[in-house]
Amino acid sequence: QVQLVQSGAEVKKPGSSVKVSCKASGGTFSSYAISWVRQAPGQGLEWMGRIIPILGIANYAQKFQGRVTITADKSTSTAYMELSSLRSEDTAVYYCARDFRWTQEYWGQGTLVTVSS
Amino acid sequence: QSALTQPASVSGSPGQSITISCTGTSSDVGGYNYVSWYQQHPGKAPKLMIYDVSNRPSGVSNRFSGSKSGNTASLTISGLQAEDEADYYCSSYTSSGYVFGTGTKVTVL
Numbered sequence: 001q002v003q004l005v006q007s008g009a010e011v012k013k014p015g016s017s018v019k020v021s022c023k024a025s026g027g028t029f030s031s032y033a034i035s036w037v038r039q040a041p042g043q044g045l046e047w048m049g050r051i052i053p054i055l056g057i058a059n060y061a062q063k064f065q066g067r068v069t070i071t072a073d074k075s076t077s078t079a080y081m082e083l084s085s086l087r088s089e090d091t092a093v094y095y096c097a098r099d100f101r102w103t104q105e106y107w108g109q110g111t112l113v114t115v116s117s
Numbered sequence: 118q119s120a121l122t123q124p125a126s127v128s129g130s131p132g133q134s135i136t137i138s139c140t141g142t143s144s145d146v147g148g149y150n151y152v153s154w155y156q157q158h159p160g161k162a163p164k165l166m167i168y169d170v171s172n173r174p175s176g177v178s179n180r181f182s183g184s185k186s187g188n189t190a191s192l193t194i195s196g197l198q199a200e201d202e203a204d205y206y207c208s209s210y211t212s213s214g215y216v217f218g219t220g221t222k223v224t225v226l
Binding site: 035037044045046047049050059060061062095100101102103104105107108109110 | 118120149151153155162163164165168169174206208210213214215216217218219220
C-alpha cells in the first residue's frame with residue numbers, strides 16, 4: 001500500500017525559505033511523478049509543480065517559477081519542495097501526491113507552513 | 118492558468134442525485150480526457166474519486182460517476198449519503214501541468 005509521509009509543521013519569517021519533505025513507501029518511487037499542491041486556509045487546491053524521480057526532471061506552475069524547487073532523492077524515496085522568498089500569502093497546507101496517469105492518486109497528510117513575523 | 122469554475126455549493130437530500138459542474142477551456146478540460154475529481158473532508162487530504170473523466174479508482178463507490186461534454190466536466194453522486202458531505206474539486210491536465218477547480222461544498226440536507 002502506497003503511503004506518503006510528510007515532515008512536520010513549520011513557522012517561518014517573511015523573506016525566508018521552507019523545505020518540506022515527502023517520504024514514499026509501498027511502491028516504486030522512481031517510476032511515478034510526485035506533485036506538490038497547496039491549499040491556503042479556507043481556499044481551494046493549487047498545483048505547484050512536480051518531479052519525475054527517475055529522470056530528475058521537474059516542471060513548475062508559472063506562478064511559482066523562480067521561487068519553488070522540487071527535488072527527489074531516489075536512495076531514500078523522498079521528494080522535497082523548497083519555497084523561497086516567503087510572504088504571508090504562502091501560509092497554507094502543502095501536500096505531496098503521487099501521480100498516476102494524469103492525476104494525483106495518493107496524497108500525503110499535508111504540512112502546515114505558517115509565514116508570520 | 119485560471120482555476121476551473123465550479124458552483125460554490127450544491128445540496129441534496131439523502132437518496133437523491135446531485136451533479137457538480139466543472140467548466141474550463143479548450144486548453145484544459147476541453148482539450149484532454151484527463152479530468153479528475155477529488156473529495157475532501159475538513160482537515161483531511163483530498164481523495165481521488167474519478168480520473169480520466171469517468172474512471173473510478175478501486176474502492177470508490179459506483180455511486181460516483183463522471184462525464185464530459187466540450188469544456189465542461191461533471192461529477193454525479195447518486196443515492197446521496199451523509200458521508201458524501203464534503204468539498205469536491207475537479208482537476209484537469211494542461212500542457213503546462215494541472216489546474217484545479219474552485220471547489221464545491223456538498224451539503225446533505
